[in-house]
Amino acid sequence: MSDFEPKIVGFFCNWCTATAADLAGTTRMQYPPNIRPIRVMCSGTVDPVYVIRALLNGADAVIVGGCRPGDCHYVSGNMKARRRMAILKTIMKSLGLAEDRVWLRWISAAEGPKFAKIAREMTEEIRKKGPSEMAGAWEA
Amino acid sequence: MSEAPVTIVEGNSAESMRKFLRALLERKVVSGVFAPCNLQHGVGVVYALVSDVQGISRVNPFAPVMPVNAAGVISEMTRLAPSGEKLAVLLRPCESRALVELVKLKQAHMENLLIIGSDCLGALKLSSLPDKALDTDRIAAFMKESRADAVRDGLRAACAICEHFVPHTGDINVGLFGVDPEKQLLLIPTSEAGAAALAAAGVGSPGEVPPARQKEIEDRRAKRKEARKAYFAKANEEAGGFAKLLKFFSKCIGCHNCRDACPICYCKECFFDSPVFEFEPHKYVDWAKRKGALRLPDDTILFHLTRLNHMVSSCVSCGACAEACPNGIELAKIFPRVADDVQAIFNYIAGKDPREELPLATFKENELSPLGEG
């Protein structure tokens, strides 16, 4: 278990979290490389199907990163994302699936340090949890 | 509503109902009646839009049969525009709730529909129906058994755990609880239009809602709450957790009938039928290699989880999905259960209130804390 490296898929809004991730990189902050970032135009574009597909095809966890409430470049995409993620997590909980492997975080473009901190926290937590049972099931 | 209910006494309740519907057509209050009807050349009950007065004799209003969720059909009829002519529409509560959701989803119009919502005694599984026509005695026996919660065989699981057996919306409520439907039919106006239609039909005599009605409804609701809890607890034992969920869907062949039968799944082109799911051959090989094997047709769980995400905040627990599954997967153990949990976080009951916004169409600045924080 000790050499288990979590695979985490990140769906990051172009205007905030994705920029924060770049900032964390360019300012040489230390954070684990476990998150595979996917740039999206807004957290509101993340259909739950992307998250589920990632979880069923190898990801141990998924994080969606969006602009802080009030800062979404498309006015309310992040607020809609929050409802969608609440529904997704409730469905997972209801069915006994590990909803705590799905994270939603608001990280603004300037928050490189916050991005690095969350990347560390998440990697550690998922490492502790171990591999996701949903990740490799060929019959799912 | 201040207008008084109307009581019709004409043989049994089905006869009384036909008398009322006939009057609506004869007096041109409506130009059509949408209702369950006996087939001429078969033994089944199907929905039909009856425009001719003679045809009313085919209407079988209380047969314990729900061939499809009628809201889907009404949506088909009124998606483009409201009906040009006034139509009376006989609906079960889960059908009128689905219709309300479809109106919110901009897939149906309710203007010009006179919604006659019946108290619901449930429906039998289509597969359990006998090969002979359901005669009046058999239907009366079913109604009695269902009133006593004593239907032994064939009741649809979704019906056995339904708490919404009295319509929340509509123009006229056909009251079965609290009265003896063999002796009289109770029509309670629940809107101006309903009261006007009752007056215009001019049948029956002023009646009153018997005090026993509320008590019977409350007792039944309390029992159903318990039954629902118990059924879902059992479902959770059977299908809770990823491994058990896979087992639950082991007979799923990916036919997507559950989606096609669902009144809420309205999309003309489902995401799962779209080119997004057309892949190059090498993709399949890659996936097989990554997991060691690949179940085909693929995406069994992805389909069900995604469908839930897209529609479950509007699921009305009608059980049409379970009826449609060719392999008898007990889908009422999954979709309605998840629907209760999801709708609870928004304090929403699908189809209950036409004025409430769809959970996915709105949001509040401050809600769902601590999601997103930290």
Ligand code: SF4
């Ligand atoms: S998911 Fe099943 S129970 Fe829910 S509305 Fe659709 S058909 Fe009815």
Ligand code: SF4
């Ligand atoms: S109807 Fe049954 S077999 Fe077909 S996709 Fe739905 S659950 Fe699977």
Ligand code: FES
């Ligand atoms: S633009 Fe960043 S969440 Fe909408």
